[in-house]
Amino acid sequence: MNGLETAIRNALERSDRTNAETRARIYQSARQALESGMRKQGINDPEAVAHQRHRLETLIHAIEQEERAYLDRDVAPVEAPGPVSTETTSDAGPVPDVTPPVVPSSRTAPYLGDDGHVPAPLSEGGERLTASRHDRVTPTAARPDGHPRGEEVDHALEIRAETPMRPRKPRRGLYSRIFVFVILFASLGAGAWWIYSTGMLLSASERDTSVPNPPPRAEAEDFTGSEQTAREPRDPAAEATAEPRTLDSLSGFSDSWIEVFEPKQISAVRPHANALVDVISASDGTALQIVSRSADSDGSVEIAVPSEVLREMAGRASTIALTLQSADEKPVQISVSCDFGRLGDCARHRFTANPEKSDALFRVSFERAMAPGTPGRLLLNGDLGGTGRGVNLYSVRILPGE
Structure with missing residues (x-):
């Protein structure tokens, strides 16, 4: 109230x-x-x-x-008090005060x-x-x-008209709260999975899934370092501690290497539509000049690999070496891939051919022990820029694994 x-x-x-x-x-x-x-x-x-x-x-x-x-x-009138008589009589009683009604x-x-x-x-x-x-x-x-x-105070029944009581809001149930938390955790999990799957937290080198292009190099088991040591019997103890040696383009390959191509075997080479081949005499000897006018498969050249060599490579890890140089005075980008039929194939490898004669090596591994009965092929593109440049190919060798 x-x-x-x-x-x-x-x-x-x-x-x-x-x-x-x-x-x-x-x-x-x-x-x-x-x-x-x-x-x-x-x-x-x-x-x-x-x-x-x-x-x-x-x-x-x-x-x-x-x-x-x-x-x-x-509004009550204020009357002035009358004169008070000082005369008193001995037989008169007290005079009562009379207040005028209001x-x-x-x-x-x-x-x-x-x-x-x-x-x-x-x-x-x-x-x-x-x-x-x-x-x-x-x-x-x-x-x-x-x-x-x-x-009297009665809080339960006291009325305050100027401030009416607001209705109590219904409280949320347990199941609604559980549902909200489940949706929240599911959203967080989906966001974390998206970040992980897209590789957002990886560095630029980790996100690069392309095949790396290692520089051409020779391993210790690929050659002996000199022609004299190649004819001598190998000592396992000495071979285990041997240091890698620089590969000589003329005498760096041992007898274990199988030569599958040389420039005089022009019949083992089949160019595609945008590729040209020609046997030339270079300063380092006879070479097969390959000119590619496109970077796709039409600019590639097929080099045959005999089936008996494929049988040596079946179920093993082998090394393939190409001896080449650029056809002009500038480096050129090339690519090499293989197709060995039922034995399998290998990924495309990219190399840089310099004006100096060098060797490009890469390793291939095949788990199948059964080799095909038909020859395989190596696919070589002499210019990934597709500008009509090329390379001089001197030889192709394969070292079967043990």
């Missing part, structure tokens, strides 16, 4: 509180606010509703009494009670002539338990 009392008094301060009709409208607005607040809070108990209404009427009655007393005090102001409107009737006028003795109501309780009336009713 404190909220309604504050609202009523504030409304009286802002309005013409001397007008009875204005005060009646304010009281009626307070009653409507109480009814609206009880409906919003779901208070349907008849006893609780009646109790709240009674408390409001008691409050309105007390405020109206204050307002009327304030108005009566403002005449209510004509501006004060009659108080509108709970039922809308006008209260009865005051009698000469100052008492109001009206039927007594047993259920009317003044603000200072005491309850049977000794506590004034005006001091």
Whole structure:
């Protein structure tokens, strides 16, 4: 009720509180606010509703009494005191003081009670002539338990019309929370898997999945280093500790190497549509000049590999060596791949052919022990730039594994 009392008094301060009709409208607005607040809070108990209404009427009655007393005090006439007689008689008794009755102001409107009737006028003795109501309780009336009713506090039934209570939001269930967490973890897992699968955290070298192009080099088991040592029997203990030696283009290959091509075997070479071959005499001897006008398979040249050599390579790791140089004074990029039929094939290898005569070596490994009955082939492209340049091929050798 404190909220309604504050609202009523504030409304009286802002309005013409001397007008009875204005005060009646304010009281009626307070009653409507109480009814609206009880409906919003779901208070349907008849006893609780009646109790709240009674408390409001008691409050309105007390405020109206204050307002009327304030108005009566403002309009009461102030009479000058009369002369006091100093004469006294011995047989006269004491003269009682007579207080003139207070005449209510004509501006004060009659108080509108709970039922809308006008209260009865005051009698000469100052008492109001009206039927007594047993259920009317003044603000200072005491309850049977000794506590004034005006001091009663009931938090469960107190109405605050200006601040209606908001409905409680329903709490989420356990299953909805579990579902939210599952969706969150699934999204995080999908994002982590995407980052891992795309290689976003890898470096540029780790993301490069192309076949590396190692520089041409010779291993210790590929040659003996000189023609004299090639004819001598090998010592396993000495061979295990032998250091790699520089490969000599003329005498660097031992007898274990099988020569599958030399320039005079022009019949073992078949050029494709955009490739040209020709036998020339270079400064280092006779060579097969290969000119490629495209970087695809049409610019390649096929070099036959005998079937008996393929049988030596079956089920082993072998080494293939090509002795070549660029056809002009500039380095040129070449590629070499193989197709050995039923035995298998190998990935494409890229090399740089320099103006100096050198050897390009790469290793191939075949797990199948059964070799095909037809010859295989090596595919050589002399210019990956497709500009019509080429290389001079001197020989092709294969070292079968053990």
